[in-house]
Every structure is written in structure tokens, then in C-alpha cells.
Amino acid sequence: xxxxIITLGCSKNNVDSEVLAASLQRKGHTVWHNSMKxxxxxxxxxxxxxxIQDAKQQAIDEILLQAERKKHGLITKLYVVGCLAQRYxxxxxxxxxxxxxxxxxxxxxxxxxxxxxxxxxxxxRILSTPPYxxxxxxxxxxxxxxxxxxxxxxxxxxxxxxVETLVEEATKLAENGVKELxxxxxxxxxxxxxxxxxxxxxxxxxxxxxxxGIEWIRxxxxxPINFPYEILDVINEYSNxxxxxxxxxxxxxxxxxxxxxxxxxxxxxxxxxxRIRSKVPGIAIRTxxxxxxxxxxxxHHKELLQFVKDMRFDRLGFFSYSQEEGTxxxxxGDPIKEREKNRRIEELIATQEEIAYDLNQQKVGQAMKVIIxxxxxDCYVGRTEFDSPEVDDAVIITKDKKLEIGNFxxxxxxxxxxxxxxxxxx
Numbered sequence: 446x447x448x449x450i451i452t453l454g455c456s457k458n459n460v461d462s463e464v465l466a467a468s469l470q471r472k473g474h475t476v477w478h479n480s481m482k483x484x485x486x487x488x489x490x491x492x493x494x495x496x497i498q499d500a501k502q503q504a505i506d507e508i509l510l511q512a513e514r515k516k517h518g519l520i521t522k523l524y525v526v527g528c529l530a531q532r533y534x535x536x537x538x539x540x541x542x543x544x545x546x547x548x549x550x551x552x553x554x555x556x557x558x559x560x561x562x563x564x565x566x567x568x569x570r571i572l573s574t575p576p577y578x579x580x581x582x583x584x585x586x587x588x589x590x591x592x593x594x595x596x597x598x599x600x601x602x603x604x605x606x607x608v609e610t611l612v613e614e615a616t617k618l619a620e621n622g623v624k625e626l627x628x629x630x631x632x633x634x635x636x637x638x639x640x641x642x643x644x645x646x647x648x649x650x651x652x653x654x655x656x657x658g659i660e661w662i663r664x665x666x667x668x669p670i671n672f673p674y675e676i677l678d679v680i681n682e683y684s685n686x687x688x689x690x691x692x693x694x695x696x697x698x699x700x701x702x703x704x705x706x707x708x709x710x711x712x713x714x715x716x717x718x719x720r721i722r723s724k725v726p727g728i729a730i731r732t733x734x735x736x737x738x739x740x741x742x743x744x745h746h747k748e749l750l751q752f753v754k755d756m757r758f759d760r761l762g763f764f765s766y767s768q769e770e771g772t773x774x775x776x777x778g779d780p781i782k783e784r785e786k787n788r789r790i791e792e793l794i795a796t797q798e799e800i801a802y803d804l805n806q807q808k809v810g811q812a813m814k815v816i817i818x819x820x821x822x823d824c825y826v827g828r829t830e831f832d833s834p835e836v837d838d839a840v841i842i843t844k845d846k847k848l849e850i851g852n853f854x855x856x857x858x859x860x861x862x863x864x865x866x867x868x869x870x871x
Contacts, residue, residue, distance in 0.1 A: 511543075531550055534549055565606055578834060579627070583630045674720065812858075820850065
């Protein structure tokens with residue numbers, strides 16, 4: 446078959462699609478990721494997300510689009526995998542007859558035609574990213590019980606990938622030209638508890654940092670409560686571990702955090718960020734906040750807004766509460782009107798934009814190491830160690846000389862705005 450794998454959702458889904466692609470290719474099929482080709486493809490596999498309502502709707506829209514293409518003879522086979530398939534297998538089969546197969550995670554081996562297929566166990570991948578960076582998924586599932594989150598229902602309990610397997614995978618990636626690794630998991634900080642009966646992210650980081658050819662390593666999705674501060678010592682010890690930490694906090698109000706099932710309080714959140722910054726000077730902290738949770742009052746929102754002003758996060762994402770069936774928060778309903786949710790989000794975004802502008806202005810005049818992501822008509826676009834691909838800021842570089850995509854250069858930052866830096870090669 447000539448297969449197009451369309452991947453929706455998070456970077457963890459990207460890794461799943463890459464493992465799937467490698468397994469299908471070993472079976473003799475030809476595979477593309479997110480191809481825009483209109484001809485020459487006979488099979489589409491949609492790897493879906495089902496985290497919140499918007500993600501589910503995007504997946505449904507894509508399924509219906511591909512079902513329509515099948516009706517018109519543009520493709521012959523349509524399969525659905527991923528989180529939506531895991532959660533709504535029967536509904537999908539019943540409502541979209543054009544689908545040839547719906548495969549939850551536990552039955553992906555049937556799609557592959559290999560009873561030994563293991564999504565987490567394989568280190569072979571066909572990258573969907575540019576060849577110089579990749580995501581390294583260190584565990585699957587989650588043991589946390591955040592009340593709003595459906596991930597444990599979909600992905601199950603945390604299953605860590607062995608250190609040796611991850612080092613082998615990182616080594617293969619480096620040998621194939623990968624220079625930047627993003628370590629990802631639903632909860633990085635709990636890595637190893639199931640395998641080694643202890644948190645083992647520190648040991649894993651040291652092993653990965655010693656893989657020849659990996660110049661940047663960054664950490665995504667650390668859980669804040671009982672944060673393992675020893676990993677900060679590792680960041681300081683190894684120059685190829687970026688001073689960058691993605692640590693979704695979700696909220697700061699004790700009442701909201703308690704209802705969310707996350708624990709902690711305002712003082713702990715402040716102290717956590719302050720301690721991280723004192724241990725790793727200059728670290729860029731990225732976080733995500735959830736607005737419009739059912740018990741969130743306007744006073745709680747003001748508390749969250751003040752938290753953003755006080756903490757001055759380097760990178761900040763927001764999402765509105767989505768009521769998901771089966772989660773502990775589902776019985777709370779969804780009492781906050783959509784208009785009010787949007788108003789709160791807009792207020793948070795406006796506050797963060799001012800902070801981002803100020804922080805970016807402080808970088809003007811600095812020389813920074815930058816990796817080149819793309820060449821445009823009149824400029825190059827790159828990133829610093831403080832910016833993860835797809836989600837963070839960019840560096841716009843004057844086109845004075847020929848630069849190689851995926852290479853590192855020193856760039857003098859000459860100006861900045863809310864979202865991007867502008868500079869020239871030194």
C-alpha cells in the first residue's frame with residue numbers, strides 16, 4: 446500500500462505515528478507523513494487526539510473529509526487510530542461506514558499485521574519532523590488523577606521505557622543526523638517509578654546527554670508537585686541540556702488546584718518557580734494554564750492573573766476547560782459561559798504579551814546560539830535554546846549569507862517584538 450499517515454494532536458502522537466510508519470515500511474508499504482499529494486496514495490491512516498472537545502472535533506472533521514475522498518475514489522482504504530479510536534471505537538464504526546478499520550492502541554498489531562508489534566518497545570522510527578530534531582517519548586500513560594484530564598482513561602497507567610532502550614533510540618537518531626531532542630511524556634518527573642521503583646529522570650538525562658551528536662536536549666511536561674530538583678543540577682552540569690523547562694502548572698488558587706486533583710497552593714507554586722530560577726540562572730520556563738474550570742470564580746481568575754504578572758513566564762500557553770465524560774470533574778458540569786471563558790483567556794493573553802515583549806527586549810544586543818529551521822524569501826528563521834519547535838518564539842535572521850538548515854550559528858539580536866527576535870549572523 447501507499448499510505449499517508451495524518452497525525453493530529455500532541456508530539457506524543459507524532460512519535461506513535463513515526464513508530465507506526467517504520468513498522469509499516471518493514472512490511473513493504475510506502476509511507477508518508479501528512480502528505481499533501483492528491484494522487485499516488487491509496488490508503489490514509491488518521492492518528493487522532495481526544496484530549497479536549499476542540500481536538501475531538503478536529504479529528505472528526507478530518508475523518509469526514511477523508512471519508513468523502515474515499516467516496517469519490519481518491520483513496521481506497523481509511524483507518525482510524527489513536528486516542529479517538531481508543532475512546533470511541535464503536536461510535537466511529539457505527540457512524541462512519543467508509544472507515545475500513547478502527548484500531549485502539551491494544552490492537553495496532555492487527556493493522557500492522559505483526560502480533561509482536563509494540564508501540565512503546567520499538568526504537569525504529571521514520572521521522573515526521575525535520576531530520577535534525579526529534580521527540581523522544583520516555584513513557585506512556587499517566588498515574589496522576591487530574592480531574593479534568595481524560596488521558597489516564599485513554600492511555601492507561603504510566604509505563605516507562607527502559608533507559609537502555611531510550612539510549613539506543615537516541616543514539617540511532619543522532620547517527621541519522623538528529624541534533625536536538627525533546628524529551629516528552631505525560632509526566633516526565635515520574636519516569637522510572639514503574640520500572641525501577643524510583644524516579645530515574647536524573648540518570649536518564651545523564652545517559653542521553655552523553656550520546657555523541659546530540660547538541661540540545663530539552664524537557665517537556667514536568668509535574669510541579671514534589672518536583673525532583675536534582676534534575677536542575679544535571680542541567681547545570683551538561684552544556685547540551687537546554688536551560689528550558691516545560692512545567693504545566695494549570696492554576697495557582699488552592700481551591701481550584703484541590704478540585705483539579707493536583708494539590709499544592711499559591712505559596713508552593715511561587716516557591717517552586719523561584720527555586721528553579723535560583724538553581725538554574727537564566728532558565729526559560731514554559732507553562733500552561735487552564736482557565737474556566739467549573740469551580741473557578743472571578744476572584745480565582747484574578748489570582749491567576751496576578752500570578753502571571755508576578756512570575757513573568759518566558760513562555761505561556763492557555764486553554765479553556767472542556768468537560769470530558771468519564772473524568773472526575775465531569776459531574777461538576779460546565780457552568781462558566783463560553784463568553785466568560787474567552788474573556789478570561791483574552792485577559793491572560795494580553796497580560797502575557799506585555800511580559801513577553803519586555804523579556805524579548807532584554808535580549809536585544811545579546812549574541813545567541815541559534816538553530817536554523819527554514820529559509821524564507823528574504824530571511825532565515827531559527828530558534829534559541831529557549832524555544833521549542835512549533836510552540837515558542839522564532840529568530841528572524843537577515844539574509845546576508847547562505848545558511849544551512851539544521852545548523853547552529855551565532856546571531857546578534859538587533860531588535861524584538863512580542864513574539865520574535867530579529868538579528869544577523871556574527
